[in-house]
Amino acid sequence: MLLWRFSPPFGISGSLNLSPQVALEALHIPTVWPPMLDAFSRTVVSADAKTAPVGGSELASLREYVQDGNKRLDAVNAITSNAYCIVSDAVTGMICENTGLIQAGGNCYPTRRMAACLRDGEIVLRYISYALLAGDASVLDDRCLNGLKETYIALGVPTQSAGRAVSIMKSAATALIGQTNTPANGGAKYRKMETTQGDCSALVAEAGSYFDRVIGAIS
Amino acid sequence: MKSVVTTVVTAADAAGRFPSQNDLEAVQGNIQRAAARLEAAEKLAAGLDNVTREAGDACFNKYAYLKQPGEAGDSQVKVDKCYRDLGHYMRLINYCLIVGGTGPLDEWGIAGAREVYRTLGLPTNAYIEALTYTRDRACAPRDMSPQALNEFKSYLDYAINALS
Numbered sequence: 001m002l003l004w005r006f007s008p009p010f011g012i013s014g015s016l017n018l019s020p021q022v023a024l025e026a027l028h029i030p031t032v033w034p035p036m037l038d039a040f041s042r043t044v045v046s047a048d049a050k051t052a053p054v055g056g057s058e059l060a061s062l063r064e065y066v067q068d069g070n071k072r073l074d075a076v077n078a079i080t081s082n083a084y085c086i087v088s089d090a091v092t093g094m095i096c097e098n099t100g101l102i103q104a105g106g107n108c109y110p111t112r113r114m115a116a117c118l119r120d121g122e123i124v125l126r127y128i129s130y131a132l133l134a135g136d137a138s139v140l141d142d143r144c145l146n147g148l149k150e151t152y153i154a155l156g157v158p159t160q161s162a163g164r165a166v167s168i169m170k171s172a173a174t175a176l177i178g179q180t181n182t183p184a185n186g187g188a189k190y191r192k193m194e195t196t197q198g199d200c201s202a203l204v205a206e207a208g209s210y211f212d213r214v215i216g217a218i219s
Numbered sequence: 220m221k222s223v224v225t226t227v228v229t230a231a232d233a234a235g236r237f238p239s240q241n242d243l244e245a246v247q248g249n250i251q252r253a254a255a256r257l258e259a260a261e262k263l264a265a266g267l268d269n270v271t272r273e274a275g276d277a278c279f280n281k282y283a284y285l286k287q288p289g290e291a292g293d294s295q296v297k298v299d300k301c302y303r304d305l306g307h308y309m310r311l312i313n314y315c316l317i318v319g320g321t322g323p324l325d326e327w328g329i330a331g332a333r334e335v336y337r338t339l340g341l342p343t344n345a346y347i348e349a350l351t352y353t354r355d356r357a358c359a360p361r362d363m364s365p366q367a368l369n370e371f372k373s374y375l376d377y378a379i380n381a382l383s
Contacts, residue, residue: 035220036220036228037225038225038318040222040224041322043317044317044318044323048327052310053263053313053314054260054264054313054317055260055261055265056261056265059257065250066250066253069250069253070250079237080238080239129238133224133227133238133242133243134224139228143232
């Protein structure tokens with residue numbers, strides 16, 4: 001289980017008569033998130049470091065983002081529309097491969113802890129959907145992965161199992177985006193997104209890289 | 220960095236939900252207008268030095284007193300710095316055209332500019348004149364397509380309004 005967000009300590013701020021923000025800063029908890037970038041602002045930030053305008057070859061990858069914009073939105077939709085299925089399958093699959101998790105003493109026992117696990121799966125998938133929409137991993141890094149491993153270790157969450165759940169989510173999400181899922185793989189939950197057929201290999205690879213980033217960050 | 224995508228993601232994250240259809244539509248609208256923005260950015264980047272020089276020349280032509288002793292441009296070093304600053308504004312406008320929002324101008328060009336100019340005793344009128352000259356000089360289709368020019372001019376106007 002994971003304390004995802006620090007709720008403002010109103011008790012402290014009340015007794016000291018401070019605003020929640022002042023109280024948070026006094027506790028050295030950042031109240032302003034690090035910058036979030038998308039594919040466009042990422043180019044701008046790296047150009048600014050060289051005090052050079054963005055032009056020529058750097059525009060090519062941005063034009064690609066624009067050109068494949070609809071594909072990208074379809075890909076995000078493929079994840080969000082199937083989020084519940086992707087997450088529950090991944091957690092169930094993780095447990096099927098390691099049934100010790102739901103026996104007494106396991107990290108998915110009792111249901112309260114399995115619920116925390118499902119919630120974390122959904123949070124990770126949500127940040128991956130943001131990263132895919134933005135075309136940049138910064139939102140995933142800043143708001144989800146930063147400190148995640150340390151938190152899991154402190155709370156005794158087995159990071160190997162968590163990584164396995166993420167890799168199952170990766171298989172499901174990339175199959176849905178690339179429309180490579182088959183009735184044989186999907187079973188009773190088989191579903192094909194009704195989008196125009198085309199080459200989605202670049203987006204499948206990009207989405208996969210965000211899942212790999214999560215696995216890399218916690219293992 | 221403020222842009223349509225980051226605004227949408229920030230709102231979705233604050234509510235703890237996946238990107239909704241509304242969010243995807245908002246991004247789609249941004250993408251549809253992107254071709255003109257990128258064209259303007261490309262043309263501006265290619266002609267950045269010329270645009271900057273012409274703008275600076277226009278400014279010193281109109282306010283010739285600036286080069287007199289004791290004024291903001293009384294040495295070549297100071298004149299060069301004026302051209303450099305104009306180059307920075309043009310570069311930030313190039314960034315705004317890339318991002319599709321005023322984020323770069325706001326964060327790197329406008330925040331604190333008033334205080335800095337007052338401290339250094341620099342006249343903002345001169346910058347306004349230079350940017351206005353660029354705005355009025357640019358024309359379609361000689362410099363870029365009409366839609367691209369429209370995007371470019373809207374950011375020039377934004378900078379002018381922020382300085383005045």
